[in-house]
Amino acid sequence: MSTATLTVGSDLPAVVTEPISRFTLAMFAGGSGDHNPMHVDTDFAHSFGMKDVFAHGMLSMAYLAQVLTKTFDQRAIRSYGVRFVSITPVKATVTCTGKVTEIFEEGGERRARLALTATVDGGVVTLQGDAVVALI
Amino acid sequence: MGIDRKFIGRESEERSVEVEKGQLRLFAKATGETNPIYSDEVAARDAGYPALPAPPTFAFSLALLAPAEGGSLTEMGVNIGNVLHGEQHFDYRAPIHAGDTIRLKSRITDIYEKKGGALEFIVQETTAHNQHGTLCVAARGITVVRR
Numbered sequence: 696m697s698t699a700t701l702t703v704g705s706d707l708p709a710v711v712t713e714p715i716s717r718f719t720l721a722m723f724a725g726g727s728g729d730h731n732p733m734h735v736d737t738d739f740a741h742s743f744g745m746k747d748v749f750a751h752g753m754l755s756m757a758y759l760a761q762v763l764t765k766t767f768d769q770r771a772i773r774s775y776g777v778r779f780v781s782i783t784p785v786k787a788t789v790t791c792t793g794k795v796t797e798i799f800e801e802g803g804e805r806r807a808r809l810a811l812t813a814t815v816d817g818g819v820v821t822l823q824g825d826a827v828v829a830l831i
Numbered sequence: 832m833g834i835d836r837k838f839i840g841r842e843s844e845e846r847s848v849e850v851e852k853g854q855l856r857l858f859a860k861a862t863g864e865t866n867p868i869y870s871d872e873v874a875a876r877d878a879g880y881p882a883l884p885a886p887p888t889f890a891f892s893l894a895l896l897a898p899a900e901g902g903s904l905t906e907m908g909v910n911i912g913n914v915l916h917g918e919q920h921f922d923y924r925a926p927i928h929a930g931d932t933i934r935l936k937s938r939i940t941d942i943y944e945k946k947g948g949a950l951e952f953i954v955q956e957t958t959a960h961n962q963h964g965t966l967c968v969a970a971r972g973i974t975v976v977r978r
Contacts, residue, residue, distance in 0.1 A: 712863060719861065726854070726861035728895035731911050743912035752916035753891055757862040760887040764866065769926070775887055776920030776971075 698767055698830050701807055707793035710761045714786050715750050723754045750783040755791075755822050759813045762793040767828045773806065777813075777824035787815040798830070805830040834907050834942050834951050834976065841906075843899030843937040850893065852929040855883045858892065872929075885927040890959050890968040891919065893933050902939045902955065909953075909976050917952060917973035925967045932962040940971075951976040 713719075720734050729751050732739040740748045756777050763772055783789065790813070797808040806827050813822035852872070859869040867874035868884060875883050885893075904911060927933060941954040952973055959968040 719863075722857070722861035726857040726859075726892075728854075728892045730895075731914075733912060739912065753888055753919070754862065756919060757858075757864075757886065757888045761862075761864065763887065769884060769887060772887060772923055774920070774922045776918065778918045779916045782915075 698771075698807075698828075699805075701795050701798070701830065703795050703798060705795040707762050707766045707795075707809070709793075710758060710765065710791040712758055712789045712791075714788050715754070715783065717748070717785060720748060720750060720754070720785065723751055727751065727753055727757075729753060748785055750785060750787065752779040752783070752822070755779075755783050755789055755813050756824075758789050759791045759811050759822055759824055762791045762811060763809070763826055763828065766793075768831075771829040771831055773802075773827040773829060775824065775826040777811070777822045780820050780823055783813075783815055783821045789821070790814050793826075796825075801827075833944060833948055833978075834909065834953065836942055838902065838907050838939050838953075839942050841902040841939045843901040843903075843935075845934055845936045846897040846899055847932055847934045848893050848897035850885055850889075850927055850929050850931045850933060852883050854892075854896070855885060855889070855929055858886065858889060862886075880926070881928055883929040885929075885931075887921065887923070888919075890921060890927065890933075890957075890970055891972070893927075893959060894935055894937065894957055894970070897935060899935070899937055902937055904974070907953070909974075913977045915975040915977065917975040918971075919973075920971045922969040923967075924969065925961065925965045927959070927961065927967050931967075933967065934960045949978050951978070 811824035
């Protein structure tokens, strides 16, 4: 899609994931290099007072990044950051959304600032993020 | 007992890691990524990339795949079972592709507490330069430690 027509308030197409299975967490442990047992070993989670394993924050950050890469060429992304607001439980479905909050000139190019949000079932916010992309 | 504040300013040793295409494909599969540019070299080249591109958050994985001792949780006496990810930010300066060799350097820039010390926060900044000496990504992460 052409990104030159985006205006403040424009919504980006959402990304909705499959429910996060334990298999997905094992795959992401290997794929991401994050070998923290908290995400794959229920016994380990219990020993630290958690009822179950929970998803890697960076898995949701990767899902939320797909809102960016589905609309923009990755080479146009200037910055991307998130706050991890709450834990993403295993079996959760993650809904990732993005909205244009500002359009401005910087670094000799037109850029858009985006507000990004990841939520899980029931609308619980798990990640709040922002990104700056070049509109080229 | 909290984290010793002497670790503020602690720099990691420089380490280097190769961006492997098999690792990128596994990352793409694990994240449900369906865009073929992240797993198919022909699709990546057709899109103008010299090789498979590393997706936006992959710089964090490179740091995990080449862990540093300096400023590590182990060095600071933090148990991995007590940590949560608080924040993660990336500034993108140049793309990273399969076949690149990335040099990483990290520094603890702050350690502070909230809730009377029940939660401690470790702020770490990491730079990733490629084999040409070009800064590709500057990252900042906050790790939350539960007591």
